[in-house]
Amino acid sequence: MELKQVGFSVEVYGSATELAADDAALLQKARQITAAAYAPYSNFCVGAAARLANGQVIEGTNQENASYPAGMCAERTLMSAAATRYPGIGIETMAISYDNKNGQSNRPISPCGICRQVLTEFEDRTGHPIKLILGGLNGEVYAIKTAKELLPLTFTSDDLKR
Ligand SMILES: [Zn+2]
Numbered sequence: 580m581e582l583k584q585v586g587f588s589v590e591v592y593g594s595a596t597e598l599a600a601d602d603a604a605l606l607q608k609a610r611q612i613t614a615a616a617y618a619p620y621s622n623f624c625v626g627a628a629a630r631l632a633n634g635q636v637i638e639g640t641n642q643e644n645a646s647y648p649a650g651m652c653a654e655r656t657l658m659s660a661a662a663t664r665y666p667g668i669g670i671e672t673m674a675i676s677y678d679n680k681n682g683q684s685n686r687p688i689s690p691c692g693i694c695r696q697v698l699t700e701f702e703d704r705t706g707h708p709i710k711l712i713l714g715g716l717n718g719e720v721y722a723i724k725t726a727k728e729l730l731p732l733t734f735t736s737d738d739l740k741r
Pocket of ligand 1: 652653654655690691692693694695
């Protein structure tokens with residue numbers, strides 16, 4: 580038996596003002612677009628903003644539904660829009676923020692398990708790592724250099740071929 584260590588490092592910033600200007604601007608867009616979320620059930624409004632490899636910026640918000648599982652996360656809304664408008668173009672950086680109408684919005688949140696799976700395949704299919712900037716409306720901000728780090732031992736299309 581061998582013990583294998585898996586893990587990753589997170590850059591922690593005291594606030595968005597410590598970020599590089601382009602990352603700070605992207606997080607600000609993610610914060611602003613939370614206003615477009617449709618979250619009447621959770622009151623947890625999520626916004627995502629991404630800068631693509633072609634320089635375009637795409638946004639996404641969570642879109643809930645009375646049939647709860649039919650709801651869609653902000654990250655996957657964004658990736659669907661990006662892949663539709665700019666097929667094959669990678670995402671350089673994605674900022675994710677939220678406005679919790681029932682509580683605090685002052686600490687980073689990270690993508691759910693399903694979004695992590697979709698993020699890693701988006702990285703694979705475009706051949707481009709996605710840097711993540713995670714922050715609430717205020718407070719600490721996390722930066723992670725590639726979405727794949729959030730999902731160690733990822734299930735990929737390669738597994739289907741073995
Ligand atoms: Zn999700």
